[in-house]
Amino acid sequence: MAYKSFDEINEKIKSGKAVVVTADEIVDIVEEKGISKAAKEIDVVTTATFGPMCSSGMFINFGHSDPPIRMNKVWLNDVPAYAGIAAVDAYIGATELSETKGMEYGGAHVIEDLIAGKDIKLYAESYGTDCYPRKEISTYINKENINQAYMFNPRNAYQNYNAATNSSDRILYTYMGTLLPQYGNITYSTSGQLSPLLNDPTYRTIGIGTRVFIGGAQGYVAWEGTQHNPGQTRGENGVPVGSAGTLALIGDIKMMDKRFIRAAVYEKYGISMFVGIGIPIPILDEEMLKFTAVKDSEIFTNIYDYSVPNRARPVLKTVSYAELRSGNIELNGKSVSTAPMSSLKKAREIADILKQQIINGEFLLTQPVSAIPAANKMNRLDVRGVENEKD
Amino acid sequence: MKKIKVSLFYPAGDVSKPITYHLVKDFDLVINILHADISLNKMGKLVLDIEGEEENIEKGLKFIDEIGIKYKMFTKSIIWQEDDCVHCGACTAVCPSNALKMDKTEWNLTFEQEKCLVCELCVKSCPLNVMCVSL
Numbered sequence: 116m117a118y119k120s121f122d123e124i125n126e127k128i129k130s131g132k133a134v135v136v137t138a139d140e141i142v143d144i145v146e147e148k149g150i151s152k153a154a155k156e157i158d159v160v161t162t163a164t165f166g167p168m169c170s171s172g173m174f175i176n177f178g179h180s181d182p183p184i185r186m187n188k189v190w191l192n193d194v195p196a197y198a199g200i201a202a203v204d205a206y207i208g209a210t211e212l213s214e215t216k217g218m219e220y221g222g223a224h225v226i227e228d229l230i231a232g233k234d235i236k237l238y239a240e241s242y243g244t245d246c247y248p249r250k251e252i253s254t255y256i257n258k259e260n261i262n263q264a265y266m267f268n269p270r271n272a273y274q275n276y277n278a279a280t281n282s283s284d285r286i287l288y289t290y291m292g293t294l295l296p297q298y299g300n301i302t303y304s305t306s307g308q309l310s311p312l313l314n315d316p317t318y319r320t321i322g323i324g325t326r327v328f329i330g331g332a333q334g335y336v337a338w339e340g341t342q343h344n345p346g347q348t349r350g351e352n353g354v355p356v357g358s359a360g361t362l363a364l365i366g367d368i369k370m371m372d373k374r375f376i377r378a379a380v381y382e383k384y385g386i387s388m389f390v391g392i393g394i395p396i397p398i399l400d401e402e403m404l405k406f407t408a409v410k411d412s413e414i415f416t417n418i419y420d421y422s423v424p425n426r427a428r429p430v431l432k433t434v435s436y437a438e439l440r441s442g443n444i445e446l447n448g449k450s451v452s453t454a455p456m457s458s459l460k461k462a463r464e465i466a467d468i469l470k471q472q473i474i475n476g477e478f479l480l481t482q483p484v485s486a487i488p489a490a491n492k493m494n495r496l497d498v499r500g501v502e503n504e505k506d
Numbered sequence: 507m508k509k510i511k512v513s514l515f516y517p518a519g520d521v522s523k524p525i526t527y528h529l530v531k532d533f534d535l536v537i538n539i540l541h542a543d544i545s546l547n548k549m550g551k552l553v554l555d556i557e558g559e560e561e562n563i564e565k566g567l568k569f570i571d572e573i574g575i576k577y578k579m580f581t582k583s584i585i586w587q588e589d590d591c592v593h594c595g596a597c598t599a600v601c602p603s604n605a606l607k608m609d610k611t612e613w614n615l616t617f618e619q620e621k622c623l624v625c626e627l628c629v630k631s632c633p634l635n636v637m638c639v640s641l
């Protein structure tokens with residue numbers, strides 16, 4: 116098959132002729148038609164994920180008050196926001212805890228409430244300057260009366276992730292959910308064969324500038340995500356076994372929908388945020404089609420014992436997502452039940468919506484302006500200097 | 507006819523069989539064992555659905571009491587606020603009775619109230635506060 120360019124695919128989308136399927140549907144299509152026929156017929160494969168992503172947050176600009184204030188400490192509904200930038204700019208992280216409600220309410224809830232159109236209490240302090248005399252402000256904001264509000268998530272859409280279990284005698288409360296004692300359960304978090312970066316394992320089409328569906332709005336890949344680790348061990352199909360690539364995403368909060376952004380509280384761990392992401396993959400050639408045809412039985416991850424408090428946790432077993440999805444995994448001769456942490460149902464909903472938007476000509480593809488790295492070195496944080504010395 | 511849910515607590519050793527046998531045989535009750543937690547040298551716990559004539563249920567409970575076994579009626583129940591659920595599956599990781607399960611085709615959560623032991627583990631493990639206890 117000849118190479119299809121981004122422009123050619125976009126022309127087909129504009130003229131309503133593009134053939135678009137989801138990364139779930141492509142699996143059966145390839146089984147029926149084979150790679151080369153499917154590659155000729157299909158133009159775009161949509162991928163999606165809806166899981167808790169801690170490394171998320173929002174930049175916001177409040178507009179100037181009269182008299183103006185150079186905010187240097189900001190709280191939104193009692194949740195601290197970072198204000199060490201310009202006068203009325205701030206960044207609120209999803210995992211930041213409320214100073215009055217603790218783990219019940221946090222940055223993710225502020226973001227969800229703002230998207231839902233609710234009023235949010237803004238309190239800010241300042242040391243006062245000649246040009247910004249006000250020293251304190253207390254008011255209410257909502258998405259209509261603020262200037263820009265955009266989500267900027269330093270690390271989303273993890274390409275694969277560990278599965279977790281617990282060998283200890285006590286319950287562990289983690290970001291991978293509640294892990295029951297003595298290998299009482301195994302949890303995993305991915306949309307597997309539907310997941311964006313698992314369908315483009317070498318980042319051929321997803322790069323800086325790629326237009327994405329984020330939280331119901333159209334957003335973009337801004338950069339490689341933090342902890343982007345393309346050097347992870349990979350299978351013969353190029354798919355990494357365990358956490359690898361990540362994306363930094365950006366999107367307009369004012370265009371988002373609460374159905375696709377949800378604040379989450381993990382017992383005794385803290386706050387996170389479910390982020391709904393959809394990414395279209397153009398079928399440029401047979402190789403891309405082959406990548407998108409990957410299925411759960413061909414994607415593997417490692418099960419780690421989360422009761423080991425060290426960085427180097429031992430791998431207990433390497434399993435496929437088809438096995439994890441089956442509901443049981445055999446571990447040390449015992450059948451252990453498995454549970455997902457990310458919603459496949461919502462991911463499928465997003466992949467379907469994105470497919471429909473492309474078919475309707477409402478969502479065009481973008482060619483990356485630059486690729487995200489395909490190789491790297493992962494650094495670790497070593498402890499140097501006098502222990503626990505802060506200054 | 508009436509149906510109740512009870513937890514029985516008894517000292518070490520498995521006495522579940524004779525109890526259920528008597529409840530069925532002597533009091534004409536229909537018994538459904540929802541959960542049995544019997545570890546040697548520890549307290550045993552048995553969760554039962556008991557169905558029968560009101561009078562017979564009362565007699566059955568009296569019998570349990572007389573043989574020195576403590577019981578507790580279920581007064582609370584768990585409510586799944588389905589509209590708010592994102593079907594992530596986190597609650598299924600902790601549910602001991604399989605009352606909460608993922609449907610393997612649609613991947614939505616299913617909740618079978620009858621199987622629920624009201625252990626409340628799901629209430630805390632749901633990141634969206636979708637499972638709650640009704641009194």
Ligand code: SF4
Nearest residue numbers: 591592594595597632
């Ligand atoms: S953990 Fe909560 S949101 Fe997730 S499936 Fe269970 S009830 Fe629904």
Ligand code: SF4
Nearest residue numbers: 601622623625626628
């Ligand atoms: S309370 Fe929740 S976790 Fe416990 S049995 Fe009922 S549904 Fe399952």
